[in-house]
Amino acid sequence: MLRSLKLTVLAATMYSTTLMAQDADPQRYPLIPYPQELTAQQGEFVVGRNTNIVSAGAFANEVKQLQQLMTSFLGTKLPVTAKVGQSSILLVQDQSIKGEEEYQLDITPSRLTLRARTGAGIFRGIQTLTQLMPAGAEKMKTIAIPAATIKDHPVYDYRGMHLDVARHFFSVKYVKKFLDVMALYKMNKFHWHLTDDQGWRIEIKKYPLLTEQGAWRTFNNQDSVCIEKSKENPDMALDQEHIIQRTGKTLYGGFYTQAEIKEVIAYAAARHIEIIPEIDMPGHMMAAIKAYPFLTCDSENGWGKTFSTPICPCEETTFKFAEDVFTEIAALFPSKYIHLGADEVEKTSWAKSPACEAVMKANNLKSVEELQSYFVKRMEKFFNSKGKKLIGWDEILEGGVSPTAVVMYWRSWVPKAPIEAAKNGNRVIMTPGNPLYFDGIPGKNTISTVYHFNPIPKGLTTTEAANILGAQANIWTEWIPSEKRADYMYMPRMTALAEVLWTNKQRYDNYYQRLIVSFAQMDRLHVNYRLPDLEGFTGDNVFVDKGTLNVIKPLANMTVHYTLDGSVPSLQSPLLNGPLTITRPETIKLAAFSPAGIRGDIYTLNYRQQTYQKPVSGDGTQTGLKLSMFDGSFKTVAKIKATADTTVAVSNVEIPEQMGKGGKPFGAKLEGLIEVPATGIYSFYLTADDGAVLYIGGEEVVNNDGWHAPVQKSGQVALEKGLHPFLVSFVEGGGGYTLKLEYSVDGSKMQPVPDSWFKHK
Incomplete structure (x- = not known):
C-alpha cells in the first residue's frame, strides 16, 4: 500500500533506503522468519569435504545437529576440531549475547562464524543456515552459502x-x-x-x-x-x-x-x-x-x-x-x-x-x-x-x-x-x-x-x-x-505465524516471495503443503455461446492436470497447458502439481449455459440495501425465521458492528437491487463465517452455506446492463463473523462491489 502513495522525493528516497537495508533479495536469502538484522555481503562461503567444525565443546547437541545437516547434503560427516582451518564453521559461545535464543551469524567467503550464549541460540542459527542452503543440493560435493551478517532474536518467547x-x-x-x-x-x-x-x-x-x-x-x-x-x-x-x-x-x-x-x-x-x-x-x-x-x-x-x-x-x-x-x-x-x-x-x-x-x-x-x-x-x-x-x-x-x-x-x-x-x-x-x-x-x-x-x-x-x-x-x-x-492444513500458513512471532515486522510481499522459494525446503522434509491457489475461474461458471477456461498459475513450475469424467486428477491425467474452450455444459476437475509431485487443491468447475438475465425497472429506489436481522441460531440460511427483529438500511453487503457484536448467533438478509453497468459474465466471490448464499434475479449464484470458518466461494451469472433483484442471506453461529462480497467481470481483476451499484425500495 505504501509504495502506491504519492510520496515526496525525499520520503521516497528514505523509504527505498529502508527497504534495501531491511529486505535482501528473497531468492538469495529466502529466510522465514526474517532476521531482525540482515546485511547482504558479496561472495559465498563454500562448504566441502575439507570443511571442519570448530567448537569448544559447549554445544555438543548443536554440533551433532549441524553434522547431521551437512551429512544429509554432502553424504559425509564434517570433522570437529579445536583448530581453525582454511574452511571452518565456528560455533562460539559469547557471554555478551543476552537473549536465550539470540544469535549472530557472520558468513564470509573464508569463514562462517555462529555466535550465541546458549545452545538454543546456536540451534536457531543452524536453522537459518539450513534455509540458506540450496534445498536441492543433497549429495553434492560442495554447498555455497551466501555471505551475510545477521543479528537475530525473537520478539515473543x-x-x-x-x-x-x-x-x-x-x-x-x-x-x-x-x-x-x-x-x-x-x-x-x-x-x-x-x-x-x-x-x-x-x-x-x-x-x-x-x-x-x-x-x-x-x-x-x-x-x-x-x-x-x-x-x-x-x-x-x-x-x-x-x-x-x-x-x-x-x-x-x-x-x-x-x-x-x-x-x-x-x-x-x-x-x-x-x-x-x-x-x-x-x-x-x-x-x-x-x-x-x-x-x-x-x-x-x-x-x-x-x-x-x-x-x-x-x-x-x-x-x-x-x-x-x-x-x-x-x-x-x-x-x-x-x-x-x-x-x-x-x-x-x-x-x-x-x-x-x-x-x-x-x-x-x-x-x-x-x-x-x-x-x-x-x-x-x-x-x-x-x-x-x-x-x-x-x-x-x-x-x-x-x-x-x-x-x-x-x-x-x-x-x-x-x-x-x-x-x-x-x-x-x-x-x-x-x-x-x-x-x-x-x-x-x-x-x-x-x-x-x-x-x-x-x-x-x-x-x-x-x-x-x-x-x-x-x-x-x-x-x-x-x-x-x-x-x-498447517503448511504453509504456519510460516506466516512464525514470522509474526519471531520478527514481528510487516513485509508481506517480501515474505511471500521468500515463501515461494522455501517450498523446496518443505519438499526436502516431505511436507504435503498446500499449493497456492489457481485462478482464472469460479466454482460455478456460466457461458452464453461458448466459454474459455484459462487457468492462471501462481508458480511457473506448476503443472495443471484435469479430468472430465469426475475422477480425481493425477499426474497421468491430461495436461492443461493452454486455454480450454467450453461449448456445452461440463464438469471439469482440476489440480495443480509441484515438481516434487505435491498435489494442490482439487477444483470442481461446473459450466452451465445461460442467456443474459433481463433487467427489471427500479423507479423510486434509494441507494444501498435493506438489512433485516433475525435473533436466534440458524444452521443454514433456509432455517432463518420468517419475521425480522430489526430492519435498517446499509450501503453495501455489510453488517454494522453494533448489530453483530456480542458473539451471539443470528441470521441476516441483505435485499435490494444490483445495477450492473454493462452486459457481461459477472463473477462473484462471497467470503463468509459462518454461512451465506448469494441470489441474483432469484437464481442462486454462490452457495457458501452452513457453519464454518472464514472461506471464500464463487460463482457466475450472465447479466444484461441494468437493475437485477439481489439477496444475500447470512447465518452466524456465534463468535466473530466475516461477510464480504467481491466481483469481477469477463475475467477482470477481483474487486469490491461499489456502493453505487446497490439500490433498495
Whole structure:
C-alpha cells in the first residue's frame, strides 16, 4: 500500500533506503522468519569435504545437529576440531549475547562464524543456515552459502503449535516430522493435546483401561464423514496403520507408551522445543469415563445440551484420579507447564448433584461456574506442588481465576477475555479461532490473514501487554484423518505465524516471495503443503455461446492436470497447458502439481449455459440495501425465521458492528437491487463465517452455506446492463463473523462491489 502513495522525493528516497537495508533479495536469502538484522555481503562461503567444525565443546547437541545437516547434503560427516582451518564453521559461545535464543551469524567467503550464549541460540542459527542452503543440493560435493551478517532474536518467547491426536491419531514418526518443521521455522512450543472425548492417547500405568479401552473406538460420525470425503479427496482417508481388528470389530485408534513419550520429548529437546501436555478435564472426558464410570456425578456418559458429560468435581475419588494421572504426567514431561484444558464443560449434571450442592454450600460457591473455578484452582495447587504452572483455555476466567494461572485465549467472540486476564496479571497465550485455528479450511487469503495477525489486543497498556507471552496455532483433527491432510492444513500458513512471532515486522510481499522459494525446503522434509491457489475461474461458471477456461498459475513450475469424467486428477491425467474452450455444459476437475509431485487443491468447475438475465425497472429506489436481522441460531440460511427483529438500511453487503457484536448467533438478509453497468459474465466471490448464499434475479449464484470458518466461494451469472433483484442471506453461529462480497467481470481483476451499484425500495 505504501509504495502506491504519492510520496515526496525525499520520503521516497528514505523509504527505498529502508527497504534495501531491511529486505535482501528473497531468492538469495529466502529466510522465514526474517532476521531482525540482515546485511547482504558479496561472495559465498563454500562448504566441502575439507570443511571442519570448530567448537569448544559447549554445544555438543548443536554440533551433532549441524553434522547431521551437512551429512544429509554432502553424504559425509564434517570433522570437529579445536583448530581453525582454511574452511571452518565456528560455533562460539559469547557471554555478551543476552537473549536465550539470540544469535549472530557472520558468513564470509573464508569463514562462517555462529555466535550465541546458549545452545538454543546456536540451534536457531543452524536453522537459518539450513534455509540458506540450496534445498536441492543433497549429495553434492560442495554447498555455497551466501555471505551475510545477521543479528537475530525473537520478539515473543512463546511461539507455539498445537496438535490434537485424540480425535485422529498420529504416529511417533509423524510427530517427529512435525517437530522438524517447527524447528526449521523457529517455533519453540509444542502443545500436545493427548486426550479428549474421542480417544485417550497416553499410557497411564495406574489406570491401564484408559488406553486399553479409551484409546480405541468403532468408527464414529467424524470417521464416517472423512471416509465419504475420501472418495473425492484421497487425503481424507483414515490412515490404515491406526485401524485394527479386535474381537470381530473394526477399531480405530492408538496410543503412546510412556517410553515413546520420552523418546519424543528427547527429540524435541534436542531441537529446543518444549512439549506442553494437555490432559483435558473436567470436560472432554468421555474416553476416560468409558473406562472408569465412577468419574461422573451420576455414572452417566454421553452428551448433554451442548457438550459431553464431565467428571464430577465434588467427589474425592475424582481428585484422586486426577492427581494420580497428573503425577505421572508431571514425572514424564520436563516442561514447566501442564495444560488442564477446562473448556466447554457441560455443567447440567453438576447442577443436579446432591454432592455438588454440598460442596458449593461448604465453600460458599454461588454458581456452577464458581464450582468449575474451584476445580481449576485445586488442580493448580496440585500442579504447583509438582513444580508446574497451569495453563487453561479462557473459560477458566469464568467464576474467578488465580493470577498465577496462564490463560490460553481462543474464543474470538469474547474479545474482552485476554484483556481482562492481562489486566488481572495473568500471563496470556493468544490463539483466537480466527485466524489461528488451522483446522479451518484454508483459502487464498488465509496466509495473508495469519501474517497480519497482531498478538497484542487493543486496550492494553505497555505494562499489561507484557503479559502476552506470544501465540500459537491449533490443529483440531475431527476432520483431519491423515498425516497428509494434517500437513496440508498447517503448511504453509504456519510460516506466516512464525514470522509474526519471531520478527514481528510487516513485509508481506517480501515474505511471500521468500515463501515461494522455501517450498523446496518443505519438499526436502516431505511436507504435503498446500499449493497456492489457481485462478482464472469460479466454482460455478456460466457461458452464453461458448466459454474459455484459462487457468492462471501462481508458480511457473506448476503443472495443471484435469479430468472430465469426475475422477480425481493425477499426474497421468491430461495436461492443461493452454486455454480450454467450453461449448456445452461440463464438469471439469482440476489440480495443480509441484515438481516434487505435491498435489494442490482439487477444483470442481461446473459450466452451465445461460442467456443474459433481463433487467427489471427500479423507479423510486434509494441507494444501498435493506438489512433485516433475525435473533436466534440458524444452521443454514433456509432455517432463518420468517419475521425480522430489526430492519435498517446499509450501503453495501455489510453488517454494522453494533448489530453483530456480542458473539451471539443470528441470521441476516441483505435485499435490494444490483445495477450492473454493462452486459457481461459477472463473477462473484462471497467470503463468509459462518454461512451465506448469494441470489441474483432469484437464481442462486454462490452457495457458501452452513457453519464454518472464514472461506471464500464463487460463482457466475450472465447479466444484461441494468437493475437485477439481489439477496444475500447470512447465518452466524456465534463468535466473530466475516461477510464480504467481491466481483469481477469477463475475467477482470477481483474487486469490491461499489456502493453505487446497490439500490433498495
